[in-house]
Structure formats: C-alpha cells, structure tokens
Amino acid sequence: MSDLNLIKELRETTGAGFLDCKNALVETNNNIELSVDYLRKKGLAKASKKSSREAKEGAVGFYKNENIALILKINSETDFSAKTDTFLDFLDLLGNIALKQNDPTLTLDSFLKVKENSKQISDLLTEMIAKIGENLVINDLKIFDLSECNLNFYIHNPYR
Numbered sequence: 001m002s003d004l005n006l007i008k009e010l011r012e013t014t015g016a017g018f019l020d021c022k023n024a025l026v027e028t029n030n031n032i033e034l035s036v037d038y039l040r041k042k043g044l045a046k047a048s049k050k051s052s053r054e055a056k057e058g059a060v061g062f063y064k065n066e067n068i069a070l071i072l073k074i075n076s077e078t079d080f081s082a083k084t085d086t087f088l089d090f091l092d093l094l095g096n097i098a099l100k101q102n103d104p105t106l107t108l109d110s111f112l113k114v115k116e117n118s119k120q121i122s123d124l125l126t127e128m129i130a131k132i133g134e135n136l137v138i139n140d141l142k143i144f145d146l147s148e149c150n151l152n153f154y155i156h157n158p159y160r
Contacts, residue, residue, distance in 0.1 A: 006030055014039050016131070040127070058082045058139065062153050063095040068104050069144040069151045070095065077134040090128050094121065094138070104145035111141055 010021040010032060016039045024042075028034035058075035059082045072095045076082045097116050098106060112122040119127075121138075129136050144151050 003030065006032065010035050010039075042130075054135070058137075059088060059091055061091045061095040062155065063099045064146075064151070064153070065099055065102065067102055067146055068099065069146060069153075070098055070106075071140070071142045072098060072138070073140040075137045075139045076132070081132050081134050084132075086128075086132060090124075094124070097121065098141060098143075104143050104147075106141070106143050108138060108141040112138070 006025055007018060007021045010016070010025060011018065013032070014021070014036055016024070020039060020042070021035070024035040024038045025031075028038055054077065056075060057077065057079040058073060060071060060073045063070050063072070072091065074082075074087075074091050074094070076087060081087055097114065098111055101111075101114060112120065112125075114121050116124065125136060125138060
C-alpha cells in the first residue's frame, strides 16, 4: 500500500485525484517521477476520449498591455467547471501567455504552438482537460493592435 505522504506529494504535483495517485504509485513501486509520467499518459488518454463531447459553456478573458489587447474565449462542457478557480486560473494563464507574445498578428493556430515552460499551449490544454475531466476548447483569440485603435473595456459581474 502506498504511503499517504507520497500520495499527498503526487497530488500536489499533478492535481490528480487521490485514487488515481494511489494507483499510479502502486503501478510504479512508489516512484514519484514514474507516477507523474504514468498519470500524464493516463490523462492524455482520458482527454482524447473527451474531445468528441460538446463544449458550449465557458468564459472570456480580456487582457491588455501597452501594445496589444486580446480577447480569449475558452469553452467547457458545463458552466459549473467554467466558474471554478482552476478553470479561471487556466484562462488567465493562457491570456497572459498570449499577451506576453506581444504579437498583433498572433492567430489561434499559431498560439496553440507557442511554448511555455517547454510545453506547447495545446499540451497545456490537454493536461487541463484531464485535470478538470471535461472537454475544453480554446474557441477564439482576437488580437487588437493598439497602435491602430484605442480600446477600453469593462467587465460586469466577473465570476470571482
């Protein structure tokens, strides 16, 4: 049986559920590194099964610096998941990564190939699908070149 401290450490590292972490540790003889890889592979398999499910809910984030502004829309299967801190933190993470590119010509397709900490955005999305347990889709990314327009925004009743 796996040590509870190892399970806790693996959960903190991966965000996976208790039982998944316990099973991964059993499968890998309590090796944390192998367990992380085991859970990643399991999560990728789960994520590919979810990709056919419809994602009609979600959230929109607005981000702006001195050069560009952008709107990022991520869809989920349920409004419940779209209101969680995990989902909204992920939206903010991706929005800030897109903003950091500081590229007014950035498209959704090119954004999915951007690397952050050696992982492509598409890989981060797949990992989040496995973590949340729902299909997620980056549905839209619009970039505004602020040298060509003046843009202000207002957010009414944000989720948090």
